[in-house]
Amino acid sequence: MIRDITLGQFFPGQSPVHRMDPRMKVLLTIVYIILLFSVGNWLGFLVVILFLAVSIGISKIPFKLMIKGVKPIIPLIVFTSILNMFFVAGDPIFKIGFFKITIEGVVLAAKMAFRIVALIVGTSLLTYTTSPIALTDAIESLLKPLKKVKFPVHEMAMMMSIALRFIPTLIEETDKIMSAQKARGADLESGSLMQRAKALVPILIPLFISAFRRAEELALAMECRCYQGGEGRTRMRQLKYGRLDLYAAIFSLLCLVGVILINLFAPVIP
Amino acid sequence: MAIIKTEHLSHVYSPGTPFEKTAIGDVNLEIEQGDFVGVIGHTGSGKSTLIQHLNGLLEPTSGKVWVDGKDIWENKKQIRQVRFLVGMVFQYPEYQLFEETVFRDIAFGPTNMGLSEEEIKQSVLEAMEFVGLDPSYADKSPFDLSGGQKRRVAIAGVIAMRPKVLILDEPTAGLDPKGRDMILNQIKSYHEKTGSTILLVSHSMEDIAKFAKKVLVINQSKVFAYDTVEKVFSRREELIEMGLNIPQISNVFHTLAQKGYPVSERVYTVQAAKEELLRVLRERGAAHD
Known part of the structure; x- marks a missing residue:
C-alpha cells in the first residue's frame, strides 16, 4: 500500500557506497545519467550493466529492493515501448491492417525500456545509500556557486530537508487517518473512479489540517531556538572528500570513457 | 460466549528488511461479551498493533481472529462488516474530523453502514446524548469546538455505529481532569446501558482500576496477564519491573x-x-x- 513507495527511501548500511561523500554520489549520479544516454550500441549497455552491477554489489542493497523501485513505472515502460514498436518507420516484420511492427521500432523500444529501468535503478541507488539529510547537505554544497546570483541556496536546502523530513511523518499520519476512517467503514478500495475520489475527502481534509498545524508548530519551535539561516551558520557534519570518493570517481570516469570509445570505434548497431 | 477470540495471533512489520519488527507474537485471547477490559502495556509493547487486529484494520501475519464466532479474514470482502461490529476510537480522534457539521461527521459511520436517513438521524442523536453533547451542537462546525468537545464528537462518531465492542485507545490523553472524568464516566454509562464490550487502553492505572473489571497486560509483544483487576494488580513487583505500575x-x-x-x-x-x-x-x- 502507501508504504510500498520506495523511491527515495534510505536503506541504512555501512558499505563503502554508504560512506562516500554525498556530493560525490550526486556528481557521479549525474555522470552516470550522461553515460547512460550517450550509449550508442549494445556494447555500451554492457558497460552500464557493469557499472550498476559493481555499484549495487558494493552497496550490499538487496536486489529485490531495486526491483521494487522499478515496479511502479512498469506501466510507463510498457506504454512507451508499445508506442515505439508501432510508430517508428522502418522494415515491417508484422502487419495487421494499419498496424505494423518494425524492426527499428522493436530495437528502439528495447533500448528505451532498458534506459528507463537503468535510470531508475541507478538513481535509486543514490537515495538508497544516502540519507535525505546528507543528500540535501550535498545539494546545498553543490549549489553554493548560485549564491553569487542571489539565489537563496541555504533556504532552499532547508526547505528540502524539512519536506523530506516530513514525508515519513505525513505517510504515518495518512496511515493513521486512513485507519481511523476505515474503522468508521470508509471504503477506499472499491467503487468507480468518482466514488474513490470522493472517498479521499475524509482523508485529505484531516491531513491538510494536520500538515498546517505541524508547519506552525515547527516554525514556532525553530524561532524558539533562534534559527537563522544562511550567513555565518556552521554545521555539525562537515562534508569531506576521501579516498573512497577518488576510487569511485576514477571508476565512473573509466566507464564513461569506455562508452565514448565504444561509440567512436565500435560499429553502431541501430 | 467469547465475543473476541484470537489464536496464535502474530504480526511482523516490514518483514525481510532491516526494519523488521515483531509487534505481537503468539497472542491467545478470549474476551467475553459485556466485559469492561482495561488494556495496559508500556509504549511499544504492541498493544496498539493488537487492538488494530480486533477490527480487521491489520491483517495478521499468522494466526486467527474471531469476532462474534466468525473468522474475520475468512471473507476479505466482508471485512467492513467487522469494523461496524467492533468500533475503534484511535488516539487523538479529534484529528480525524472532516465534515462541515458535527451531525454530518458523526453520521459518517452510519452512512457507510447503509442505514436509512431516519435511522442515521436517530443513531447520531443517540450517540450525541451518550457523549453528553447537546443537540444544539449538531449544526456547528466541528472545527469551532474546544479540544474536549471535538474528542466527544469523534467518539460519538464511532458510538453512532452501535458497535458490539468498543475499543478506545487512550481516549483521555491530553485532556484536563474534568474532561477526562467526563469522558470516562460517559463510557462507563454507555457500557452499562448497552451492555457492550469495552476495551480501554490507558496509561492511568487509577482509571483502569476504577472502571475496568478485567485487565489485559501486554509486555514485549506478548500477553503477560489477562485477569481481574485484583489479580493483576496484586503482581506489583512484576508490573513495576516492566515499566508499568499499580x-x-x-x-x-x-x-x-x-x-x-x-x-x-x-x-x-x-x-x-x-x-x-x-x-x-x-x-x-x-x-x-
Missing part, C-alpha cells in the same frame, strides 16, 4: 502494610481505600472501648 493508592496501602499497619494491600481505588480505612479505624475504636 494505582497510586495501592502503593500507599502497600507501604502502610509494610510499616506494620493492619491494612489490606488489596485496595485499588480511592473509594475502596476510604472503606478500608474506615474499617480499620472502626476496629481500632471497638478495641479501645
Whole structure:
C-alpha cells in the first residue's frame, strides 16, 4: 500500500557506497545519467550493466529492493515501448491492417525500456545509500556557486530537508487517518473512479489540517531556538572528500570513457 | 460466549528488511461479551498493533481472529462488516474530523453502514446524548469546538455505529481532569446501558482500576496477564519491573502494610481505600472501648 513507495527511501548500511561523500554520489549520479544516454550500441549497455552491477554489489542493497523501485513505472515502460514498436518507420516484420511492427521500432523500444529501468535503478541507488539529510547537505554544497546570483541556496536546502523530513511523518499520519476512517467503514478500495475520489475527502481534509498545524508548530519551535539561516551558520557534519570518493570517481570516469570509445570505434548497431 | 477470540495471533512489520519488527507474537485471547477490559502495556509493547487486529484494520501475519464466532479474514470482502461490529476510537480522534457539521461527521459511520436517513438521524442523536453533547451542537462546525468537545464528537462518531465492542485507545490523553472524568464516566454509562464490550487502553492505572473489571497486560509483544483487576494488580513487583505500575493508592496501602499497619494491600481505588480505612479505624475504636 502507501508504504510500498520506495523511491527515495534510505536503506541504512555501512558499505563503502554508504560512506562516500554525498556530493560525490550526486556528481557521479549525474555522470552516470550522461553515460547512460550517450550509449550508442549494445556494447555500451554492457558497460552500464557493469557499472550498476559493481555499484549495487558494493552497496550490499538487496536486489529485490531495486526491483521494487522499478515496479511502479512498469506501466510507463510498457506504454512507451508499445508506442515505439508501432510508430517508428522502418522494415515491417508484422502487419495487421494499419498496424505494423518494425524492426527499428522493436530495437528502439528495447533500448528505451532498458534506459528507463537503468535510470531508475541507478538513481535509486543514490537515495538508497544516502540519507535525505546528507543528500540535501550535498545539494546545498553543490549549489553554493548560485549564491553569487542571489539565489537563496541555504533556504532552499532547508526547505528540502524539512519536506523530506516530513514525508515519513505525513505517510504515518495518512496511515493513521486512513485507519481511523476505515474503522468508521470508509471504503477506499472499491467503487468507480468518482466514488474513490470522493472517498479521499475524509482523508485529505484531516491531513491538510494536520500538515498546517505541524508547519506552525515547527516554525514556532525553530524561532524558539533562534534559527537563522544562511550567513555565518556552521554545521555539525562537515562534508569531506576521501579516498573512497577518488576510487569511485576514477571508476565512473573509466566507464564513461569506455562508452565514448565504444561509440567512436565500435560499429553502431541501430 | 467469547465475543473476541484470537489464536496464535502474530504480526511482523516490514518483514525481510532491516526494519523488521515483531509487534505481537503468539497472542491467545478470549474476551467475553459485556466485559469492561482495561488494556495496559508500556509504549511499544504492541498493544496498539493488537487492538488494530480486533477490527480487521491489520491483517495478521499468522494466526486467527474471531469476532462474534466468525473468522474475520475468512471473507476479505466482508471485512467492513467487522469494523461496524467492533468500533475503534484511535488516539487523538479529534484529528480525524472532516465534515462541515458535527451531525454530518458523526453520521459518517452510519452512512457507510447503509442505514436509512431516519435511522442515521436517530443513531447520531443517540450517540450525541451518550457523549453528553447537546443537540444544539449538531449544526456547528466541528472545527469551532474546544479540544474536549471535538474528542466527544469523534467518539460519538464511532458510538453512532452501535458497535458490539468498543475499543478506545487512550481516549483521555491530553485532556484536563474534568474532561477526562467526563469522558470516562460517559463510557462507563454507555457500557452499562448497552451492555457492550469495552476495551480501554490507558496509561492511568487509577482509571483502569476504577472502571475496568478485567485487565489485559501486554509486555514485549506478548500477553503477560489477562485477569481481574485484583489479580493483576496484586503482581506489583512484576508490573513495576516492566515499566508499568499499580494505582497510586495501592502503593500507599502497600507501604502502610509494610510499616506494620493492619491494612489490606488489596485496595485499588480511592473509594475502596476510604472503606478500608474506615474499617480499620472502626476496629481500632471497638478495641479501645
